Amino acid sequence: MNPQGRWSREVVAVLRKELRTxxxxxxxxxxxxxxxxxxxxxxxxxxxxxxxxxxYKATGDHPLQDxxxxxxxxxxxFASLLSLPRAxxxxxxxxxxxxxxxxxxxxxxxxxKTLFNLFQTWIGGLLLGGLFVAAVGLDVRHPWxxxxxLLAGGAAVAGAVTLCGAIVAQAANxxxxxxxxxxxxxxxxxxxxxxxxQSAIGTGLLRDGISAATGMVCYAVVGLVVGxxxxxxxxxx
Amino acid sequence: xxxxxKALFALVAGAVTVWTFLVPDAxxxxxxxxxxxxxxxxxxxxxxxxxxxxxxxxxxxxxxxxSAREVWDLxxxxxxxxxxxxxxxxxxxxxxxxxxxxxxxxxxxxxxxxFLIAMLMYGAYFAVRSAFADPEKRAANAxxxxxxxxxxxxxxxxxxxxxxxxxxxxxxxTIMGGQLHGGYLYVMLANMAVxxxxxxxxxxxxxxxxxxxxxxxxxxxxxxxxxxxxxxRRSVPLPHEGGADR
Numbered sequence: 001m002n003p004q005g006r007w008s009r010e011v012v013a014v015l016r017k018e019l020r021t022x023x024x025x026x027x028x029x030x031x032x033x034x035x036x037x038x039x040x041x042x043x044x045x046x047x048x049x050x051x052x053x054x055x056y057k058a059t060g061d062h063p064l065q066d067x068x069x070x071x072x073x074x075x076x077x078f079a080s081l082l083s084l085p086r087a088x089x090x091x092x093x094x095x096x097x098x099x100x101x102x103x104x105x106x107x108x109x110x111x112x113k114t115l116f117n118l119f120q121t122w123i124g125g126l127l128l129g130g131l132f133v134a135a136v137g138l139d140v141r142h143p144w145x146x147x148x149x150l151l152a153g154g155a156a157v158a159g160a161v162t163l164c165g166a167i168v169a170q171a172a173n174x175x176x177x178x179x180x181x182x183x184x185x186x187x188x189x190x191x192x193x194x195x196x197x198q199s200a201i202g203t204g205l206l207r208d209g210i211s212a213a214t215g216m217v218c219y220a221v222v223g224l225v226v227g228x229x230x231x232x233x234x235x236x237x
Numbered sequence: 238x239x240x241x242x243k244a245l246f247a248l249v250a251g252a253v254t255v256w257t258f259l260v261p262d263a264x265x266x267x268x269x270x271x272x273x274x275x276x277x278x279x280x281x282x283x284x285x286x287x288x289x290x291x292x293x294x295x296x297x298x299x300x301x302x303x304s305a306r307e308v309w310d311l312x313x314x315x316x317x318x319x320x321x322x323x324x325x326x327x328x329x330x331x332x333x334x335x336x337x338x339x340x341x342x343x344x345x346x347x348x349x350x351x352f353l354i355a356m357l358m359y360g361a362y363f364a365v366r367s368a369f370a371d372p373e374k375r376a377a378n379a380x381x382x383x384x385x386x387x388x389x390x391x392x393x394x395x396x397x398x399x400x401x402x403x404x405x406x407x408x409x410x411t412i413m414g415g416q417l418h419g420g421y422l423y424v425m426l427a428n429m430a431v432x433x434x435x436x437x438x439x440x441x442x443x444x445x446x447x448x449x450x451x452x453x454x455x456x457x458x459x460x461x462x463x464x465x466x467x468x469x470r471r472s473v474p475l476p477h478e479g480g481a482d483r
Contacts, residue, residue, distance in 0.1 A: 163381075164385075167365065167382050168365065168378070171365070171378070172369075172370070181365055181382060184358040184360075184361050188393060188397065211402075226388075227385075230381040233301070
């Protein structure tokens with residue numbers, strides 16, 4: 001059999017396993033999704049009785065205009081940090097990690113789980129971003145840039161957080177540690193992400209937003225390329 | 238010979254320290270006499286660069302595995318521990334300088350912020366290390382994490398503050414633009430050499446101390462025990478020594 005074909009089959013098998021597990025348990029949806037929706041609602045509490053739509057349309061000056069890019073990324077990031085590392089942590093907790101080591105190669109396992117996390121981040125990011133925009137009544141000047149930033153940033157978040165989850169999967173306090181060690185790794189991405197969303201909303205230059213989105217795409221590509229090799233080295237130990 | 242080297246180094250370091258006070262004040266600064274802080278501030282990130290490179294290479298070798306994994310891991314830890322010290326020194330001297338030159342200890346300057354984030358990465362590295370009890374797993378996972386942070390670290394320290402869209406209070410043309418000349422240049426080079434020698438010495442010392450701990454206890458015990466017949470030590474006195482007869 002062609003080894004290349006076997007590799008892709010292993011990736012698809014791991015991905016299907018993750019999708020099936022998520023369909024049965026809804027863990028990612030319940031933790032990340034619920035947490036994200038709660039955060040959006042918490043932000044909306046600041047706007048109650050402010051008649052945002054009325055004054056915003058009249059003056060063009062939204063009370064959250066300067067901070068909403070940071071708020072959106074905070075919501076997407078922390079919702080992802082809760083749900084994404086579980087892909088590897090759950091294997092250790094359920095005692096199925098050794099079985100997985102017997103059945104598949106490390107690169108295939110990493111790619112399968114990263115693809116699952118990628119879908120999860122993209123869907124979660126777009127839903128939570130859209131919910132935020134709708135809930136606070138924000139006018140997005142460049143919707144395509146808004147979506148591009150969330151997709152590119154989501155890919156980078158998925159790659160980095162999956163790797164961090166894999167690194168600490170066998171550690172003592174893995175659940176707390178996975179999120180804590182992923183945040184410093186994501187700072188450059190967050191800087192670009194905030195700049196990109198600011199441009200999309202209209203508080204920054206479009207040129208800066210495009211270069212930020214390019215930076216995020218590059219960051220995602222580097223993370224997704226390097227991640228499997230680092231994971232394969234950890235896998236051996 | 239070792240003692241002579243140490244005495245010579247202390248003499249040179251002392252002489253260079255005195256030299257830093259002999260150069261004239263820098264009149265373009267808000268506190269002209271305080272410009273000498275530059276002599277101590279600038280070598281720190283330069284040493285940090287070397288330590289990042291050494292730590293990354295050691296991490297790569299530790300991750301590659303083999304019989305010397307623990308030794309390479311030890312070298313990586315030595316580099317990152319020293320690197321953390323230089324990060325703190327860079328930020329400390331920078332904050333003091335910032336207070337006199339820009340009026341506040343912390344201005345959220347891109348360079349200040351990027352060093353703070355780099356410090357968080359070092360903190361996360363040591364958090365990963367502390368989470369593994371098994372030395373093999375600790376070495377592999379910590380090395381993987383540090384290699385994953387290498388690119389963000391380099392970006393934060395060297396690229397991000399120099400982006401055209403980023404406004405920084407830090408002048409970036411002091412060295413590269415040839416603004417440093419005369420006595421300041423020579424003192425800075427001499428101080429850099431002193432700090433460089435000190436860094437290499439501390440690194441080697443840390444690695445040697447770690448290697449001693451890595452050695453099997455038997456070897457260490459053999460080395461400590463004086464030559465002569467081995468004596469079996471018992472904590473309970475024997476009957477003929479006045480202990481209880483069973």
